[in-house]
Amino acid sequence: MALESLKDGLRNAVEKVTKASHVDKELIKDISKDIQRAMIEADIEVQLALELTEKIKERGIEEKPPSGMSAREHLIRIIHEEFVKILGDGVELELKPQTIMMVGLYGQGKTTTCGKLAAYFQKRGLNTALIAGDTHRPAAYDQLSQVAEDAGVPVYGDPDEEKAPRIVREGMEKFEDYDVVIIDTAGRHSLEEELIREIQLIKNVADPDEVILTVDASIGQQAGPQAKAFHDAVNVTKTIITKMDGSAKGGGALSAVAETDAPVAFIGNGERIRDLEEFDPKGFTSRLLGMGDIEKLLEKAEEAIDEDKAEETAKKMLAGDFDLKDMYEQMEMLTGVGPLQKIVDMLPMGPSSISEEEIMNTQEKLDEFRIIMDSMTEYEMENPNKIKGDRIKRIAMGSGRRPKDIRKLISHYKKTKKAIQGFSGNRKMRKQLKKQLESGNLNF
Ligand SMILES: Nc1nc2c(ncn2[C@@H]2O[C@H](COP(=O)(O)OP(=O)(O)OP(=O)(O)O)[C@@H](O)[C@H]2O)c(=O)[nH]1
Ligand SMILES: [Mg+2]
Structure with a gap:
């Protein structure tokens, strides 16, 4: 993930809280200062950094933790909440037929992002096409054609035509029957x-x-005024922040744009076609603060919800019903270290506890599996054993992964299923779990 310095700074502050013997004014002031420093280093506007840490201080000192939550957990929750607030509510691009026009200054990533978005929609079942509306930059058409090829979508353009609106008109006619049409446009040095x-x-x-x-x-943070100026000029509806992979200043760009009327929908974090991520402020903040740790600490408050889920999964496991969706859900729960940890503890071949490193590994795998599963059909998710040969090739193409990676996922699934079968084949444990399930008192 990008923003290494911000992440390190915030994690250190959170760690200070978790290690402190007790929460007092001194600690709150101390970590507020740490957070402030980390934010300013990430180019987040000074005023915003001051306001956020002031708010953390105020709430940290005044608010009493709700019952069942320790002062430490409560303080971390406040930090999390206040960060999510400055990043905005998060917006999405709807998965529906639509025309999208890309705008931006020179070299900001328009053409590359056209390809990323085309692949995003195409993969989700919407027929997508690109129009080369940049007639200024030499070879702009060739670049977009390359990007279109990578995304597996058609492109319309005319390298000899100087009038961009004419190309766009012709392209719109040509792609009339397509669901999503994305138009690349030319940039300039300034607006x-x-x-x-x-x-x-x-x-x-x-x-x-x-x-x-x-x-x-x-x-x-200059991204804020730029987004606003474009919004005023042509009514920009969403912003995509590119090159988050290479910049320490991404925090500034994100927080500044979140305040405008053209909020961030995606972030680009690499040059490849798949390096596009939906921007979800909550998940983003969790990762920034160290999700595994945070989840563990906030677990208490959410235990009730987790327990319902664990019970359902346990029932499915016992019934021998276990498909890719279940595996995914189970892994997702593991990263939260919910009560399912206790099921894993009971597995004969399972680890007796899940280490920090394993949680990180699980999270990484989970991200990778999510991308692959997005390219699977419902039938394949429910019948993983049918995923062979051509299906593997198609899924690999769709997800931008190698067939090897798809086979890795299947092999992981088979291993997990085998472990569960071993578990439910173990009569003593099976009886024990069944009794608990039947009594409606799954007391992990
Ligand atoms: N590391 C990284 N590089 C990116 C990202 N997005 C785009 N780039 C690179 O940035 C450079 C410029 O990207 P383009 O897509 O050509 O930008 P543009 O806005 O179309 O540029 P003009 O057409 O000249 O206005 C290229 O070298 C891209 O590979 C990203 O998310 N991460
Ligand atoms: Mg371009």
Whole structure:
């Protein structure tokens, strides 16, 4: 993940809280300062950093932890909540037929992101096409064609035509029957009159549902004014922050854009077609603060919900019903170290406890598996044994992974299933668990 320094700074602060013998004013002031420093280093606006840490101090000192939650857990929860607040509520691109127009200054990642978005929609079953509306940059058409090929979608353009609106009009006609049409446009060094005029003309022709601005994370909090200026000029609906992989200033870009009317929908974290991530402020903050730790600490409050889930999974395990969806769910719970940890403890071949490292590994695997599973059909999720030959090839293509990676997932599934069968084949344990399930008192 990008933002290494912010992450390190925040994790150190959180660790200080978890290690402290008790929570007092001194500790709260101390960690507020640490958080402030980490935020300013990530180019988050000073005023915003001050306000956030002031709020943490105020709430930390004044609020009493709800019953069942320790002061430490409560303080971490406050930090988490306040961070999520500054990153906004999160917005999504709907999975529906639509026209999308990309805008942005020179080199901010428009063309690359066109390809990433095309692959995103295509993979989710929407027929997608690209239009090369950049007639300024030499070879812009060739670059978009390459990107389209990587994404496996068609492209329309004319390298000899100078009038971008004409190309867009022709492209819109050609791709009339497509679900999603994405239009690449030209950039400039700054948001000058000429650029505004050009994108307004294209906008009139295309009548897009979404106008998406791409902004390079390395400009830090400057991304805020840029998003606002574009929004005022052409009504930008969403922003995508690119190059989050290479920048220490991404925190500044994210928090500054979150405040505008063109909130962040995705972040780009690499040059490849699959390096696009939906921006979810809650999940993002959890990872920033060290999700495994946080979840563990916040577990108490959410235990009731977890227990319901654990019970359902345990029942399914006993019935011998265990498909890819269950495996995924189970892994997801493991990263939260919910009560399922106790089921794993009971497994004859399972680890007696789950180490920090294993939780991290699980999270990594989970991310990888999620990407692969997104390219599977419902039938394949429910019948993993049918995933062979051509299916493997198709899933690999769809997810941008190698067939080897798909086989790895299947092999992991088979191992897990075998372990569970061993577990439910163990009569003593089976009886014990069944008794608990029947009494409705799954007392892990
Ligand atoms: N590391 C990294 N590089 C990126 C990302 N997005 C784009 N790039 C790179 O940034 C450079 C510029 O990207 P383009 O997509 O050509 O940008 P553009 O906005 O279309 O540029 P113009 O058409 O010249 O205005 C290319 O070298 C891309 O590979 C990203 O998320 N991470
Ligand atoms: Mg371009």
